[in-house]
Amino acid sequence: MANSQSTDENKAFGWAANDKSGVLSPFHFSRSRENGDNDVTVKILFCGVCHSDLHTIKNDWGFSHYPIIPGHEIVGIATKVGKNVTKFKEGDRVGVGVIVGSCQSCESCNQDLENYCPQLVYTYNSSSFDGTRNQGGYSDKIVVDQRFVLSFPDGLPSDAGAPLLCAGITVYSPMKYYGMTEEKGKHLGVSGLGGLGHIAVKIGKAFGLKVTVISRSSEKESEAIDRLGADSFLVTTDSQKMKDAIGTMDFVLDTVSAEHSLLPLFSLLKVNGKLVALGLPEKPLELPVFPLVLGRKMVGGSQIGGMKETQEMLDFCAKHNIVADIELIKMSDINSAMDRLAKSDVRYRFVIDVANSFSSA
Amino acid sequence: MGKEAFGLAAKDNSGVLSPFRFSRRETGEKDVRFKVLFCGICHSDLHMIKNEWGISTYPLVPGHEIVGVVTEVGSKVTKFKTGDKVGVGCMVGSCGSCDSCTEGLENYCPKMIQTYSFKYYDDTITYGGYSDNMVCDEGFIIRIPDNLPLDAAAPLLCAGITVYSPLKYHGLDKPGMHIGVVGLGGLGHVAVKFAKAMGLKVTVISTSDSKRDEAINRLGADAFVVSRDQNQIKDAMRTLDGIINTVSATHSLLPLLGLLKPKGKLVMVGAPEKPLELPVMPLVFERKMVMGSMIGGIKETQEMVDMAGKHNITADIELISADYVNTAMERLEKADVRYRFVIDVANTLKPTP
Numbered sequence: 001m002a003n004s005q006s007t008d009e010n011k012a013f014g015w016a017a018n019d020k021s022g023v024l025s026p027f028h029f030s031r032s033r034e035n036g037d038n039d040v041t042v043k044i045l046f047c048g049v050c051h052s053d054l055h056t057i058k059n060d061w062g063f064s065h066y067p068i069i070p071g072h073e074i075v076g077i078a079t080k081v082g083k084n085v086t087k088f089k090e091g092d093r094v095g096v097g098v099i100v101g102s103c104q105s106c107e108s109c110n111q112d113l114e115n116y117c118p119q120l121v122y123t124y125n126s127s128s129f130d131g132t133r134n135q136g137g138y139s140d141k142i143v144v145d146q147r148f149v150l151s152f153p154d155g156l157p158s159d160a161g162a163p164l165l166c167a168g169i170t171v172y173s174p175m176k177y178y179g180m181t182e183e184k185g186k187h188l189g190v191s192g193l194g195g196l197g198h199i200a201v202k203i204g205k206a207f208g209l210k211v212t213v214i215s216r217s218s219e220k221e222s223e224a225i226d227r228l229g230a231d232s233f234l235v236t237t238d239s240q241k242m243k244d245a246i247g248t249m250d251f252v253l254d255t256v257s258a259e260h261s262l263l264p265l266f267s268l269l270k271v272n273g274k275l276v277a278l279g280l281p282e283k284p285l286e287l288p289v290f291p292l293v294l295g296r297k298m299v300g301g302s303q304i305g306g307m308k309e310t311q312e313m314l315d316f317c318a319k320h321n322i323v324a325d326i327e328l329i330k331m332s333d334i335n336s337a338m339d340r341l342a343k344s345d346v347r348y349r350f351v352i353d354v355a356n357s358f359s360s361a
Numbered sequence: 362m363g364k365e366a367f368g369l370a371a372k373d374n375s376g377v378l379s380p381f382r383f384s385r386r387e388t389g390e391k392d393v394r395f396k397v398l399f400c401g402i403c404h405s406d407l408h409m410i411k412n413e414w415g416i417s418t419y420p421l422v423p424g425h426e427i428v429g430v431v432t433e434v435g436s437k438v439t440k441f442k443t444g445d446k447v448g449v450g451c452m453v454g455s456c457g458s459c460d461s462c463t464e465g466l467e468n469y470c471p472k473m474i475q476t477y478s479f480k481y482y483d484d485t486i487t488y489g490g491y492s493d494n495m496v497c498d499e500g501f502i503i504r505i506p507d508n509l510p511l512d513a514a515a516p517l518l519c520a521g522i523t524v525y526s527p528l529k530y531h532g533l534d535k536p537g538m539h540i541g542v543v544g545l546g547g548l549g550h551v552a553v554k555f556a557k558a559m560g561l562k563v564t565v566i567s568t569s570d571s572k573r574d575e576a577i578n579r580l581g582a583d584a585f586v587v588s589r590d591q592n593q594i595k596d597a598m599r600t601l602d603g604i605i606n607t608v609s610a611t612h613s614l615l616p617l618l619g620l621l622k623p624k625g626k627l628v629m630v631g632a633p634e635k636p637l638e639l640p641v642m643p644l645v646f647e648r649k650m651v652m653g654s655m656i657g658g659i660k661e662t663q664e665m666v667d668m669a670g671k672h673n674i675t676a677d678i679e680l681i682s683a684d685y686v687n688t689a690m691e692r693l694e695k696a697d698v699r700y701r702f703v704i705d706v707a708n709t710l711k712p713t714p
Contacts, residue, residue: 108623116623116648177648247471262639271461271469277641287614287639292653293632296469296530299651301644 009034013358014139015331016067017057024057024138024334027067031143032132040088040149041080042096047137048073048163048324049334049350051195051257052280054341056125060282064125071137071352072098072123073165075158078149085146093158095150095314096142097165098123098304100134104147112308114148138331140358150311153318160323163195163349164314166304167324171200171253172313173305174276175207180251184208189234189252189268193220196255196278198325198348201228206320212249214265223347228325236264247295249273257281262299266291275299324349331357363387364394367712368492369686370420371410378410378686380713381420383488385496390435393502395447397710400490401426401516401676402686402702404547404609405451407693409478413634418478424490425451425476426518428511429707438499446505448666449497450518451476451656453487457500465660467501491686493710503663506670513675516547516701517666519656520676524552524605525665526657527628528559533603536560541604541620543588545572545580548607548630550700551676553580555665556605558672564597566604566617575699588616599623607631614651618643627651676701682709 016027035041053070055061074096078088088094101121102109108116121128124136136142152161175181180188184207190200191214201224204211212232213224224230234245242264249268257279265275266288277285277299291297305313317323325348329337337350363384370381388394406423408414428448431441441447454474455467462470474481477489505514528534539562542552549565553576556563564584565576576582586593594616601620609631617627618640629651643649657665669675677700681689689702704710 263636271466277644279641280645281641284615284638284640286636287651288636289629289631289633289653292629292651293655294653296654297652299639299644300648301641301646301650302648303645 010143012139012141014069014135015334016069016135018067020059020064022054022057022338024338027069029069029135031141032128032130032134033143035080035082035143037082037084038145039082039143040078040085040094040146041141041143042074042076042094042149043079043141043355044074044076044137044139045355046075046159046162047071047352047354048166049337049341049352050163050166051341052166054338055280057338061280065133068125069135069138070124071139072096073162073167074137074142075152075162075165079141082146087146087151088149093152095152095162095165096123096137096144096148097150097169097310100144100148101128111306113306115304115306138334138352138354140354147307150307150314153315155318155321156314157323159328159351159353160326161317162351163199163324163326164317165310167195167199167349168203168317169305169310169313170278170303171196172203172316173309174253174278174300174302175200175203176309177302178251178274178276178300180209181207185210186250187212187248189214189249189265190255191252191265192255192279193224193348194255194344195324195349198228199322200253200255201230202322203317205229206316206322212245214252214268247271251276253278255279259283259285261286263288263291266297269295269297271295271297273297277301326351328353364494366488366492366494367710368422368488369683369710370422372420374412374417376407376410376690378491378690381422382712383422385488385494386483386485388433388435388496390437391499392435392496393431393438393441393447393499394433394494394496395429395431396707397427397429397490397493397495398707399428399512399515400424400704400706401519402689402693402704403516403519404693405519407690410690416478418486421478422488422491423477424492425449426515426520427476427490427495428505428515428518429495432494435499440499441502441504446507446511448503448505448515448518449476449490449495449501450503450522450662452659453497453501454481465658467658468656491704491706491710493706501659503659503666506667508673509670509675512680512703512705513678514666514669515703516551516676516678517669517674518662520547520551520701521555521669522657522662522665523630523654524548524607525555525668526661527605527630527652527654528555529661530654531603531626531628531652533626534559534561538562538602539564539600541566541601541617542582542607543604543617544607544631545576545700546607546696547676547701550580552605552607553582554674555668557581558668558674564601566620594619601625603628605630609633611635611637614638615640615643618649621649623647623649625649629653678703680705684709
């Protein structure tokens with residue numbers, strides 16, 4: 001392990017996975033640096049449990065380096081700010097999302113698209129430029145460069161707002177980039193009603209879109225319509241309903257990361273329709289080319305968003321009272337929460353009540 | 362009933378073409394009738410005569426890269442007159458009222474009628490350009506610029522528009538941009554010519570080195586990458602704004618996606634029958650896109666042909682006589698043509714006595 005100063009100041013405590021069993025357990029460590037001139041130290045209050053956390057602790061994507069403290073939907077209070085920090089002061093409520101560093105000089109960074117920087121640094125399971133390993137938000141505190149800290153708007157509750165830092169921006173960014181928000185009344189299909197999907201429904205409605213939830217079973221139908229505000233619900237195994245829905249959607253956001261067929265989703269799109277893949281399946285998906293050619297359709301992808309648009313998203317959500325539907329848990333429940341998450345048994349995001357789970361480190 | 366016509370038709374899915382007498386409708390008030398001079402052989406013709414897509418109706422007269430000289434116009438025709446040099450591409454009708462039609466994108470109309478093997482409004486089956494005369498609604502006739510040789514211009518009506526349309530629609534037409542063209546055949550070679558005329562830098566991507574010299578020295582491509590050579594692929598990673606992919610065989614998309622810059626666009630104009638593997642990571646992590654495109658609307662087909670006239674863009678053709686057509690089809694199956702066969706219809710397609 002590279003340089004990590006173990007002064008009292010950067011001693012920290014969290015829960016980490018030590019191998020690909022993915023079992024999380026208490027872990028004492030040191031944050032890799034003291035609060036520098038550009039840094040903000042955040043006492044963590046809440047941290048959302050993202051499906052990526054589960055993939056990473058189990059090494060599903062093959063690039064996990066243990067021990068790993070996951071967590072990139074972090075809301076807390078700034079307890080220290082470096083002397084160059086202008087945007088935040090001690091006591092501010094702040095957020096930290098999926099990224100904590102980038103080169104800050106490439107074309108992507110200069111366009112406020114740090115998430116596409118080739119030297120991107122993730123909040124956990126990655127190395128900082130100084131070689132130290134980053135650990136995430138299932139912990140009591142984190143030290144982050146001010147550029148990667150977000151101001152948490154007054155109207156947003158810390159617990160239910162936390163998942164916006166990954167799930168929220170992951171759906172908001174492509175909705176803007178692929179032109180879904182330019183015209184009210186356009187028809188958006190949201191495939192998969194989980195952490196990403198349920199927020200996509202809320203944001204889609206806030207932009208004045210017609211929203212149809214596309215799901216494998218009718219289990220979540222009344223939720224989707226009565227509580228989340230979706231306009232309609234389409235079960236992919238109902239062949240008549242699927243046939244009736246052919247060519248009716250301008251866009252489809254595909255949040256599903258399990259293996260699935262793209263063909264039925266393409267058939268739902270109108271001519272010039274766009275399918276945006278957000279989930280990360282382990283294996284490549286099958287791409288039927290004929291529907292793309294015959295209907296000038298496209299499939300694109302997206303991941304999180306730049307810092308500027310993440311702030312814009314938080315402000316938008318605060319204005320429209322959009323938060324995640326959460327189940328608040330204690331840190332000690334995290335392993336059973338992960339088991340339930342693997343079975344999609346959560347409506348729709350677990351959030352760890354970090355501050356109330358830990359005694360002082 | 363109708364006017365006599367003579368052509369070459371496939372009678373069954375062996376795909377063998379043989380002489381065929383039939384009749385075309387009389388010239389209606391909105392119709393343009395023309396004597397066919399040349400017709401290009403598109404790879405789609407080969408797929409259709411063998412019923413590889415399952416939509417063929419026999420007897421099938423293929424041909425949708427048709428050029429000739431107007432012999433008669435209907436009373437309500439305003440844009441063309443006898444003696445005009447005209448062409449017809451892949452479409453002869455559409456509904457005229459849907460969103461696609463009103464935007465000049467008849468090619469995406471759900472009721473679009475293809476030039477051959479499709480049912481027309483009068484319930485007859487359409488017959489294509491491997492025949493002596495053609496009649497078509499004025500709205501689907503293309504004027505061929507005077508300066509373009511008709512034989513070499515014929516393939517523009519399908520191959521030309523198929524590559525031109527996505528270059529424009531996806532904004533891959535700005536001088537200085539860098540595009541890749543995968544596959545150097547009928548579509549690919551025309552894509553290189555249009556892209557160069559638009560001021561783009563062009564890299565041809567091919568499975569073998571054999572066409573490198575042609576691509577660079579004759580067609581004007583700036584670079585050539587052999588897709589099976591890891592080192593060549595590596596050196597070209599993240600350099601392309603877009604790729605026009607003309608390949609319809611099964612192939613790997615992963616190296617092609619790697620060649621794109623972030624936000625780059627991979628445009629599929631070839632249509633592989635079986636689904637391809639789509640690696641999702643390049644799309645998600647680099648916001649890249651895969652899109653499809655199919656010919657183009659009539660307005661943009663005319664625009665494309667006019668641009669070809671301005672820049673002297675034509676296809677590289679091998680002119681053949683009508684009785685060579687079955688051999689040409691066999692050679693086309695093996696991609697043994699530089700780069701399009703064109704049938705010299707007027708001079709060689711004669712009715713059997």
